[in-house]
Amino acid sequence: MSGGDARYFTSYKKGEIAEWRNEINNPDRDKKKGAVKKVIAAMTVGKDVSMLFTDVVNCMQTGDVEMKKLVYLYLINYAKNQPDLAILAVNTFVKKDTQDPNPLIRALAVRTMGCIRVDKITEYLCDPLQRALDEDPYVRKTAAICVAKLFDINAELVRDRGFLHQLHDLLADSNPMVVANAVAALSEVQHSSSSGIENFTLASDTVHKLLAALNECTEWGQVFILDSISSYSPQNERQAESIIERVTPRLQHANCAVVLSAAKVLISQLEGVRNSDAVSHAVRKLAPPLVTLLSAESEIQYVALRNINLIIQRYPDVLQDEIKVFFCKYNDPAFVKQEKLETMVKLASQENIEQVLLEFKEYATEVDVEFVRKSVRAIGRCAVSIADSAERCIGVLLELIKTKVNYVVQEAIVVIRDIFRRYPDRYEGVIGALCDSLDSLDEPEAKASMVWIIGEYADRIDNAEDLMDVFLETFSDEAVDVQLQLLTATVKLFLKKPSSGPQNLIQKVLHQATSDTDDPDLRDRAYVYWRLLSSDPEAAKEVVLASKPMMSNDRAYLDLEALQQLLRQVSTLSSVYYKIPSAFAPRSTNIINGVNLDETMSSDLADSANKKGAENSASASLSPTPGVDMLADLNDGFEAAAKQSASANLDSFAAFPESPGTFLTRPSSSQASNPSSGAFAKSTLPSSRRPVLLSEHASSGLRISGSIVSRGDGMPYYDFLISNLTQKPLTGFQFQFNKNFFMLAPEQQPDDGMISPGESKSCMIPLSYLGTSAGGKASLLLQVAVKSPLQNDAIFYFNDQIPLEAILQPAAEMGFELFTEIWQSIRMVDKCTKRLDVSWPLSGASIEGALAKLENNKFNTVSLKSNDDAHVAFVMGKIMLAKSEEYILLQITFAIGTGAIDAACRSRVEGISDLTLLAVHRLMS
């Protein structure tokens, strides 16, 4: 091949296809191969060579592996667009290649057939796949992945053929590569399974096998295994400790992915360890490898730092002595520097603050303006969170102000405002120095901060009146933020120094703010002040000069629940974005035809280049659909809602606006004013006990949480908590359900009670079974639309899962004979068995407890039979479906000896068994 592949890329003329066809059909082997290479070279640069399909595929009948690989490469590329042609090739590779004596060829065939996503041929794949699952290890590991591929194409087929059980068996395989791929395939099946029945929960003996395979695996296999172990909940503290002990050596691996995945296992297993010595021992082991990650490429450093910033919120001590390694290097890329800054702020303490401040001061003289600003902010954040260091921090900030570098000064003033808020009446001595730099302020935020400071300390600044006068001269040219601050500060000045000068000022500013502005916020606020001042100046004082809520320490900006959720995601994209997975990686991805997706995306392409991060796209699509006829909009809306859930963004800052009254004097708090670092900012997760169904961000301020419950009479209710986070009262909500399997529909709409801003009200909506059936397989999905008349008739959409127990009917007694009769009836078509893992040990009492729990949720025990080593419970439930009653029958075997619970379920309703077993598992554990 002297000329290289390059010659295959020479110009492409019409005659070439014919020429290549000739060459491919040439009996000379080298010529043939050369021609196929030319064809593939043309294909890889995007040229259409599909017309040669038959010719190329014919070359597959050869013993030459290189040739075969080339043909397979071609085949994969065109099979998805030319399914009919692909079927022609099936004969060769399914019938012959999967039985070739050479394992390389067998594996190649298995790998390739999984990539040919043509429904018609998947049936043919099953037998060869079955064979491949117990052959040579190289073939076996390829087959394991192929099961995942097949599941993606046709999940039903995979279930029917029992491939998942075979995958489970492979977990105990002698070849670690096979084990690793089986783990990867099972995790994928679990994640993509829409019904959630493929619950790949590890049994404790499996964990031991995986740990044993860990040492023999390739580095990638180790990551798969570690990731799956990290979701395992240990049976007891001893087991957690032993897992930690087995995994700790992995922290020494040269591959950063292995290190981070091992760290993830450690962190998750540590939740189960209460012995504080053991915890601190394990945490100590964690520190050096985490620091070593910072020696890797800057891309990996970035990922490591994002993770470290999570971990140190939970284990602040782990890197306490290592702060020096987070000092920025002059040649670090910007994204690394910013993360290091964050780490330094988090690790700063009374002991190291001197050192840290010296660093920040140094950074504040660098050339990268954005980085300089962040460094100045960092000084303020340290001051706010470490009380004893505030004075030192102010000192450094004053030094920086003296440099007179414009953006440094402005940033420093913003930061000092935060410090004043955090420590009122302690540092007003520096105000004089601040006033020297008034002229250089040209950014709204810095100006607003300065005005706030003047207003707040108006009684202690002798020339406050003159200063305000100067600011007010340009009132109409200022940004709204500055105008709002000017208004409030003037009112404060007047209330603190009620003399004639301020009185003139206040009249001037009130006049300007009410008559010369288009901004409703400014106007409304001015009117409020005006009325307050004219009706009751004392009340005005109480409102405007009220003591402000304490500013929170923003170093630990994630609440505990959110942090715990994210820590479970260490070493995933989630931990880099600081978003829970459902916010950016939906659990079940729709397999969309690649071509269509290409088209829809290209129309968005023009503006997508301007967007940074997911926020913009999310917020754009989240605007409510103003609907005239609600039902007409329903379907469109659900599609939109489905799209939103893919890109929905959990970002939020302060959870609630303060109650009216305090908002008047509230300067934008430091959290709200912090520019989000990078595209992905803070995320706060809902903390209310009822799950949040509709987030206020998706609905301009309406938050709905709730769930479906049963009140005992067999009729379900929707138990809502509706929170109004808008600025106006809301009422008159109307709920509608989309077609759903159980035909649920709201029987009433909520009453007309008014919900005022900031208030939450709960309401119970009775549901009926009179809705429209969605048909198909049983599904618990419920899509809800809510219309809010006072928000411009906006309609919002959310999805919920119906808890199965909420829609069970109270059942009459059933005899054991009847149970067995129905159980064996041929009409019980829907069957499912599953092993249920529970954390409690099996005993007579605990089993009775579990059954009582089921009974409370209307799963009645028909009979309980026991022998020496097992209890078998026969349980039934009843659902209402299209006005007829359907039985769900369960047989639950509690094996006392092994601690295993096996449940089998039968019903006439397709798909209900899976859902029942999930519900029973949830209720019992």
Next chain:
Amino acid sequence: MISQLFILSPRGDVIINKQFRLDVPVKITTEVFFRTVKFWKDGDKAPAVFSEDGVNYVHVKVAGLFVAATTRKNVSPSLVLELLHRVAKVIKDYCGVLSEDALRKNSILAYELIDEMLDHGYAQTTDTETLKQRVFNEPIHATEDVGKSSVGGGVTPKKYGFFSASVGQFGSGGAPTSAKRSAVNRSVIATPQGPDESAGGRNEIFVDVVEKLNVTFASDGSQVSSEIDGSIQVRNFLHDRPTIKLALNEELAIGGRDLGAFGGPGRYQGYSAGGGMAVLLDDCNFHESADLSQFDVDRTISMTPPAGEFALMNYRVAGEFDPPFRLQTVIDDGTPYRLQVTLMLKAEFPVRNTCTGLQVKFPVPRNCVNAHPTLEQGSVGSGQQHAAYTQADRAVVWQFKKVKGQGEHVLTINVSFPDEASARASKKECGPATLSFTIPTYNASRLQVRYLQIGGGPTGGADGIAPGGGGKDGKGAHRWVRYVTKSSSYVCRV
């Protein structure tokens, strides 16, 4: 797992685009990716991981090429990043160099390699040795100038192979010269079996102990932070896959594990019972094929090294160590309109070593009119030193061809200002000075390869190999053990 892997040229042309799953629009994503990276806000470098329209992009830049993956799943980004680096490395191992030209010439080979390395987006085998048995296409040599296109070229040195760029600087260390340069850039596949030593076929192994220094000095000369990122890089062209045994200093302590014996962490306080200087590493990790069963006993590592280039061991020293250079700055503001800056440089490393290509960069205040550097007496015209002020950078750059160990040098810079007041006010805007350098045959941590044994035999025994030296064992295999210390971030504040 990942849905797509693609490689783009620096201009955004698609060179390789491999689809694993149908959940991303593979034709669009390459363009979205390139635009997003190109126009990242404020001209900053885009972070390695970002999301656009619900698609997650993970990328690395190797030799100017973008190697990127897309996914819709919540994958482990570190795994994807490592994998992308590895893909680039394997392709480089195969093609000899990684460049746009080489990739285009070898695109079918690259696809075949990627097919073996990933299945359905899951990483499978990235070990060159195993891949050799399954990959059939043969590499085609790129004709491009190797010096320019090698991985190590360009501004951002990368872990895998930045060494190749500096190979040429080893002349003084008695290490391979230009003949080796091409040897280093050759394909692992080209290694013929047998003792034939014609071009590209030498039976040899390179072991490079590379240390990158991160040091920040405060204005008083004390070390604000100091750290060594070390790595033992191996490039293996040995025939017949022998096992090797590599011995490190016996007096080697690894933080956390045997802290007790050597006192506090991160310092060379420990003098062992034998009286030798102990080397203390804060942390280290090893290549997956390293057999460490003897490591805790006698600090030896055995392994059957994979062909091509890999990091046998990475280590980190966070404590203070003797820095190779100290720079003292004196700023005299006694004269109006003027600041006189004196830089005093002292090479602290042993006299037998020579530093190549030292560059000191000293930023001067933004509002200065001019800055005029004056070299020390006797050095002007010798061609050994050079200093110049560049208006655009607002910095004086002081360059050396060579600096001998223990050498001392002085540079005086006269900075002039438009008015008297600004001269004084701007004093604080001077500096900090950054140094960049390479010192062959020297390593700051004192970590040593005591011996390197090839095969099971007793050859290459305990007499060891001199730093920077090479040797030949009984079977005709060449061994090269070299040391080099480089600056990563070496900053002296004023």
